[in-house]
Amino acid sequence: MKAKLIGLIVVCGVIGVAIGYKTSSDRNRLTTLKGYVGGEKIGFLEDEDVANMLQKKYHLTLDYSKAGSLDMVTADKEGKDFLWPSSQTALELYKQEVGKPVRSDTIFNTPIVIYTRKAVSDALKKEGVVSVSAGLSGSADVYTVDLEKLVGMVEDGTSWSSVGLPQLYGNVTVSSTDPTKSNSGNMFAGLLANTLAGGVATESNIDEYLPEIESIFEKSGYMESSSADIFSEFLKMGMGAKPLVVGYENQLLEFASQQPSKWDKVKDDVVMLYPVPTVWSSHVLIALDDQASGAVDALQDEEIQDLAWKKHGFRTDVSGGSADLSAYDGIGIEETVTQVGQMPNYKTMKKIIDYLDQ
Amino acid sequence: MHEAMNSRRSEKLRWLAILIAVVLMTMIYGLSGCGSSDGGSEESGGTSDLAAQSTLGSGSKTLRILSGSENKELEPIIEKYAKKNHVKIEMTYQGSLDIMRQLGEKNFGYDAVWPASSIWMNAGDTLHRVKHAESVCQSPVVFGIRKPLAEELGFVDREVSVNDILEAILAGRLKFCMTSATQSNSGASAYIGFIHALLGSPDVITMDDLQDQDMRKKLAQLLSGIDRSSGSSDWLKDMFLKGDYDAMVNYECLMINADEQLQAAKKDPLYIIYPYDGLSIADSPLAYVDQGDRKAEERFLDFQEYLLSDDTQDRIQQTGRRTTYTGISDKNKVIFRKEWGFQPDRVLSPFKMPEADVLDECLNLYQTVLRKPSLTVYCLDYSGSMEGEGNKQLVAAMEQVLIQKNAAENYLQASPDDVTILIPFESSVIGTFTAEGNGKELEDLYDTVDKLEPMGGTDMYNAMERGLDLLDEYDLSKYTTAFIVMTDGESEDYYNEFREAWEEDGRNIPVFSIMYGDADSSQLDQLAQLTNARVFDGREDLIGAFRKVRGYN
Known part of the structure; x- marks a missing residue:
């Protein structure tokens, strides 16, 4: 025990010296901010260009631990300077549980989409569930899916073979992550609630739709708990395993x-469907102290926002929701995502999650 | 309902924590001793459990991976990396469900996991330590039936359902082997596929569905068609090749390997069937288990990048696994031979796995109600040399198997129809004790184990011959029958007498053995070879060895 303690002190000492050295060798003072971050932003944070720019221009390093968007709000925040969840719901929860944050602002957005394969989107097009419109000058066709009709197919127990896809076993279902554990699944639950309610679902009307929402998720059986894992399974396991998968637009763009060489192999077969309507996953930075308040400005820097879009597919405020598509030539992207509804508020979402979790 | 399940599970995990902490401690100390001196993946005719660990490459940097046994075939590919990068890669092979259970433990003695399916990995990751999970390759769980029989059954060149197979089994025209559903992913996947098909292919299996008596009855009949059970997919394949069986359930990739070996031996190949209403896919995820070692994480990522590179993915595909985003390349399609029923271009469309709580219930149902009852004859060494530590460990091990609350932690419970026979021996048989079912009688056997005092010499052959006599009272077609022999010393050499008795008996009862203390491994290997069974090494971890061997029966 004693030896362990001494060891610990030695280790701490070494770290202390290293930090001291690092700081003194840097002409400008470098601030390290610690926080919880949703997993889908790790690619962005690990990007050397992003890290360099934050250091050079703002003398900032962001040190993150991965956590779920809602979990991080209730987690132990000792020693943390910021939270960076993937939804507005998390901010609402924060306001309710903790109070007004020092500062909070949306850094970037990405819409919820549904990924599928060419053969499936063709079949759903014939059914009048998927529509295709020509993309802007030279870019690929843009696909949208009528969510109300798609949900109808799921609820009616429409088999894949009846829509001309006998190679797919069973009935039409949409796979998402577990809505009680992961943000993309959670947002899909909100989207389903809106679709069933014919507008933004509210605390007062949600009760009526809860059993339907539950039955739609039940049809999925086993659910993944990470948005990254489900997207990677979708890509690797082929059309048969998960024909329709809920994800974020930025996942495909980042991939x-x-x-690029892996994307090249699948680009003719993978289709991104924009649900009509969809919802934004808003990456809101919640500053817990004054230091972190500066991180909001840094991350909203035009050059960093440019990297966020061009390398990681996050839509930014700078481009006002309408994006420069030239970075993603040949991919069917909506220039402006207009058919966006609001997520149900936090209390409504809590009702949904509590119902699904029981 | 969820809450009750969760608390039950956490109760289960708590028990496991205690058990596995003990097991792990022993293992960690043990492996550091024997792993390095082993130096390679030596197998003694595929019958020895020593092959459950392989050290590939050498060097001061180590990467420790807890892996499903199906990855054993990839060792040359792993070794190539290990040698080139001067990394020592320690592969420890266990069933996917065992991996799940270990992953839930605080003390986890590996840097990475590589189970057959992400379902078990996610279920086990209760401490949220799993990072960088990537599917390395995919392989569906399929049926392989000796081709002439497949033709006779009319299964060739057409779509076959689980119900078609069921009918053949019920008509007594087909018997098959599969791994234990509660120990290994291929067995579990196939078993859940059976439930799904027998329920008339619902969207997804629910808790209520599991109460369906008609389904239970048919499923029990279906499982009664099982010839031999096994705790690991790779060993099942080896057992199949050595024995004389009709069919097995296993991964497509291991079927390819089996067919190549059958062809080389000029035997009938297995014809492969992809049951359209009960198909599942092993996605073989390799993931880092974060315990704060940054260097290990870097080593892991570098190794993973190698496995996922285009070149390596192509080599992995050449072993009969499906890799890459675009399916099997034209060049590699020749490996998936059409005349053996392989369908490289098939769109693999699995049924939906039920949610975690339902899965857990399916496995308990298998263990306690549905599986073919087992008849297990334990021949336990009570010779003088077992006195002290040996006897203490033996008693502790039997406590895990016989006391049902403990057994349930590892899905090793007995069913009401199981028969357990205990034959403690020294130079002669001390006595025979039989328990039917899973109640008090069974747990009373534990008192017997506990009370007996070790003394005298060693002769396991005598005990086994007595066991063969006792089996005459039973209709063995109703049971998965096996001997489990634990010994710590060299027996007087009556092997030939036993062999004659065993051959005369003619019922091909496997003799699994657990080596302990100064046991003579050549005697045990001899038994394993004769009876197409396996030797487990209990020298470092006797309790673990008992758990494993129990999983085979």
Whole structure:
């Protein structure tokens, strides 16, 4: 025990010296901010260009631990300077549980989309569930899916073979992550609630739709708990395993930008469907102290926002929701995502999650 | 309902924590002793459990991976990396469900996990330590039936359902082997596929569905068609090749390997069937288990990058696994031979796995109600040399198996129809004790184990011969029958007498053995070879060895 303690002191000492050295060798003072971050932003934070720019221009380093968007709000925040969840719901929860944050602002957005394969989108097009419109000058066709009709197919127990896809076993379902554990699944639950309610679902009307929402999720059976894992399964396991998968728009764009040779192999077969309507996953930075308040400005820097879009597919405020598509030539992206509804408020979402979790 | 399940599970995990902490401590100390001196993946005719660990490459940097046994075939590919990068890669092979259970433990003695399916990995990751999970390759769980029989059954060149297979089994025209559903992913996946098909292919299996008596009855019949059970997919394949069986359930990639070996031996190949209403896919995820070692994480990521590179993915595909985003390349399609029923271009469309709580209930149902009852004859060494530590460990091990509350932690419970026979021996048989079912009688056997005092010499052959006599009272077609022999010393050499008795008996009862203390491994290997069974090494971890061997029966 004693030896362990001494060891610990030695280790701490070494770290202390290292930090001291680092700071003194830097002409400008470097601030390290610690916080919780949703997993889908790790690619962005690990990007050397992003890290360098934050250091050079703002003398900032962001040290993160991965945590779920809602979990991080209730987690032990000792020693943390910021939270960076992936939804507005988390901010609402924060306000309710903790109070007004020192500062909070949306850094970037990405819409919820549904990923599928060409054969499936073709079949759903024939059913009048998917529509295709020509993309802007030279870019690929843009696909949208009528969520109300798609949910209808799921609820009616429509088999894949009845829509001309006998190679797919069973009935039409949409796979998402577990809505009680992961943000993309959670947002899909909100989207389903809106679709069933025919507008933004509210605390007063949600009760009526809870059993339907539960039955839609029940049809999925086993659910993944990470948005990154479900997207990677979708890509690797082929059309048969998960024909329709809920994800973020930025996942495909980041994959195309960061792994171009792999993207090249699947780009003719993978289709991104924009649900009508969809919802934004808003990456809100919640500053817990004054230091972190500066991080909001840093992350909203035009050059950093440019990297966020061009390398990681996050839509930014700078481009006002309408994006420069040239970075993603040949991908069917909506220039402006207009058919966006509000997520149900926090209390409504809590009702949904509590119902699904029981 | 969820809450009750969760608390039950956490209760289960607490028990496991205690058990596995003990097991792990022993293992960690043990492996550091024997792992390095082993130096390679030596197998003694595929019958020895020593092959459950392989050290590839050498060097001061180590990467420790807890892996499903199906990855054993990838060792040359792993070794290539280990040698080139001067990294020592320690592969420890266990069933996917065992990996799940270990992953839930605080003390986890590996840097990474590589189970057959992400379902078990996610279920086990209760401490949220799993990072960088990537599917390395995919392989569906399929049926392989000796081709002439497949033709006779009319299964060739057409779509076959689980119900078609069921009918053949019920008509007594087909018997098959599969791994234990509660120990290994391929067995678990196939078993859940059976439930799904027998329920008339619902969207997803629910808790209520599991109460369906008609389904239970048919499923019990279906499982009664099982010839031999096994705790690991790779060993099942080896057992199949050595024995004389009709069919097995296993991964597509291991079927390819089996067919290549059958062809080389000029035997009938297995014809592969992809049951359209009960198919599942092993996605083989390799993931880092974060315990704060940054260097280990870097080593892991570098190794993972190697496995996922285009070149390596192509080599992995050449072992019969599906890799890459675009399916099997034209060049590699020749490996998936059409005349053996392989369908490289098939869109693999699995049924939906139920949610975690339902999965857990399915496995308990298998263990306690549905599986073919087992008849297990334990021949336990009570010779003088067992006195002290040996006897203490033996008693502790039997406590894990016989006391049902403990057994349930590892899905090793007995069913009401199981028969357990205990034959403690020294130079002669001390006595025979039989328990039917899973109640008091069974737990009373534990008192017997506890009370007996070790003394005298060693002769296991005598005890086994007595066991063969006792089996005459039973209709063995109703049971998965096996001997489990634990010995710590060299027996007087009556092997030939036993062999004659065993051959005369003619019922091909496997003799699994657990080596302890100064046991003579050549005697045990001899038994394993004769009876197509396996030797487990209990020298470092006797309790673990008992758990493992129990999982085979």
